[in-house]
Amino acid sequence: MFPAIGLFGVFFCVFGGYIIFGGKIGIIVEALPKEVMIIGGSAVASFLIANSSHVIKKSMADIKRIFGGARFHKKEYMELLSLLYQILKTMKTKGVLAIEQHIEKPxxxxIFNAYPSIMKDPFTIKFIADYLRMFSIGVDNPHEMESLMEQEIEKAKHEDLHSSHALQTMADAMPALGIVAAVLGVIKTMASINEPPEVLGKLIGGALVGTFMGIFLSYCIVAPIASRLKAITEEEMQFYMVIQAAITAHLAGYAPQVSIEAARKKVPSDYMPDFNELEEALSAIS
Structure with a gap:
């Protein structure tokens, strides 16, 4: 909701303010299609040149994420902590072999299907199953496991940030593309130097629309989208760090309740359940 309000606010404040203070919107409206074609078209074309097909497709799909936000909220974190507790408790009381069938075919x-929110994210399932499988085949050093998990989280973060980086690069280029459009407008104006002042003024105003649109599209539209995508990625990576904390604490020899408490501390503050709330949820797990 807030991104939509923000977009509306940007257009209202910029163009509404221009009109309120006596600006002639007709000059902008008349020049807009040509300037948007030059700036927007060349920006998109440069975007296609600079990025792989995978990044291009992912960027287009990721833009809608700014309206939905991060995928994980308090419900998902509660289910994740409950799932991890059930797995760690089973391993502690029945041994590693008791969860083998669950991690081979999650x-x-x-156990996994008891938590539908977690089942919606294949990477989470694979992440948990892979590292529990490594533990079952003998990788039981908590520092080694923590390092391996951290490397995979960093790789996932790096790959998920491709869209943000690509859009930020495009945003950085747009002010310069606005200057290109403005220079073309000046060239057109100089070709009409014999026209009366009112005509030249209109042509110069149209040329300046190019500079304005380059800056406006960059700093008010594309750059905020890139920044929002980066923030969403960083927030979502906390979900996997919770898993990392729980598994490494278990490998260090802590009881399931202590391991889950260590993982709870990794939950973002906005979604972190308090100790009693989580304790009540875990006590219901058989």
Whole structure:
């Protein structure tokens, strides 16, 4: 909701303010299609040149994420902590072999399927299953496991930030593309130097629209989108750091309740359940 309000506010404040203070919107409206074609078209074309097909497709799909925000909220974190507690408790009381069938086929596991919010994210399922599988085959050094998990989280973060980086690069180029459009407008104006002042004034005003649109599209539209995508990615990576904290604490020899408490501390403050709330949820797990 807030991104939509923000976009509306940007257009209202910029163009509304221009009109309120006596600006002639007709000059902008008349020049807008040509300037947008030069700036927007060349920006998109440069974007296609600079990025792989995978990044281009992902960027287009990711733009809608600014309206939905991060995928993980308090409900998802509660389910994740409950799932991890159930797995760690089973390992502690029945041994590693008791969870082998669950980590080999997590999509068929009654433990995993008890948490539908977690099942919606294949990477989370794979992440948990892979590292529990490594533990089952003998990787039991908590520092080694923590390092391996951290490397995979960093890789996932790096790949997820491709869209943000690509859009930020495009935003950085747009003011210069606005200057290109303005220079073309000046060239057109100089070709009409014999025209009366009112005509020249209109042509110069149209040329300056190019500079304005380059800056406006960059700093008011594309750059905020890139920044928002980066913030969403960084927020979502906390979800996997919760898993990392729980598993490494278990490998260090802590009881399931202590391991989950260590993981709870990794939950973003906005979504972190308090100790009693989580304790009540875990006590319901058989």
């Amino acid at each position: 999509m068929e596991s009654n």
